[in-house]
Amino acid sequence: MLMNSLSAAILNYSREIFHPMAIPDYQTYMLPLLRHLADGKEHSLRETEDALAEHFKLSATERAELLPSGQQGIFKNRVGWARTYLKKASLLDAPRRGVFKITERGIQTLASNPARIDVKYLERWPEFIEFRDTAKPPGESAPAADLPATKNTPEEAIELAYQGLREQLGLELLSRILSCSPTFFEQLVVELLVEMGYGGSRRDAGERVGQTGDGGIDGIIKEDRLGLDTIFIQAKRWQGTVGRPEIQKFVGALQGQRAKKGVFITTSTYTAEATEYASRIDTKVVLIDGKQLTELMIDFDVGVSGSASYIVKRIDSDYFEDA
Known part of the structure; x- marks a missing residue:
């Protein structure tokens, strides 16, 4: 059955x-x-x-x-x-x-x-x-x-x-994230970037900033272990589509920090205008939507754990070369 x-x-x-x-x-x-x-x-x-x-x-x-x-x-x-x-x-x-x-x-x-x-x-x-x-x-x-x-x-x-x-796991992850608090989500995206190799440990590589007066910045993370550059993060736990105005606000916040790099992460999607705008500006802004977010979480084991492993094996032709 x-x-x-x-x-x-x-x-x-x-x-x-x-x-x-x-x-x-x-x-x-x-x-x-x-x-x-x-x-x-x-x-x-x-x-x-x-x-x-x-x-x-x-x-x-x-x-x-x-x-x-x-x-x-x-x-x-x-x-x-x-x-x-x-x-x-x-x-x-x-x-x-x-x-x-x-x-x-x-x-x-x-x-x-x-x-x-x-x-x-x-x-x-x-x-x-x-x-x-x-x-x-x-x-x-x-x-x-x-x-x-x-x-x-x-x-x-x-x-x-x-x-x-x-794909089913990704949908379940997204549903669980939407039920969490905005603060937890901001911490999650910083932890994900640390697991992806930015900075060193979570403690010294990333910090959550998301608080009143943060200027539209929800997190800061070092680009590498030496901290040669800084990446600013905006995390939106939304269900509605993110439009160009939100990206423009984030870019303005980056300029206020004299920052050249930013990552905007949302649980929803982006409008075509938002994506086009991010691709044309001088400031480097990477847009990550809900689907990409859950894919990265699965790839880097954030919020998920292994259930079962299966190894598909093939004949080792070299072993039989002299048979």
């Missing part, structure tokens, strides 16, 4: 946010990949990737598009899984690392002129069914037809689930 719910959540979330450019899903690569190997010769992975990219008319930008974690290319990941599935169905073979060729079964499959090769098509071979069933969670007895169909590779599914949990 838990796995089915998680799979459904991953599928729904992927439909909402994961539509990277025009890169085909991994199943769409299967038939063109097999056709590329139709000559029976050995082909390298790089050569095959180039051929598929040309076949689908993918630009260099599309080929360079990364998974949400930024650890692997989407195109390379999807071609890799298409190759793995074809190999598990014995339609291609890998005589050595980074090189593969079509099998007799693969040649016969192409001779039948299939309109498409996908996971459902591969289920006609027992080797693939065994591979698929082995990959199921223990105790999962539902037939394949009852499992949610997805176009995402396993890595994409994991990263999509992670992004979904992260």
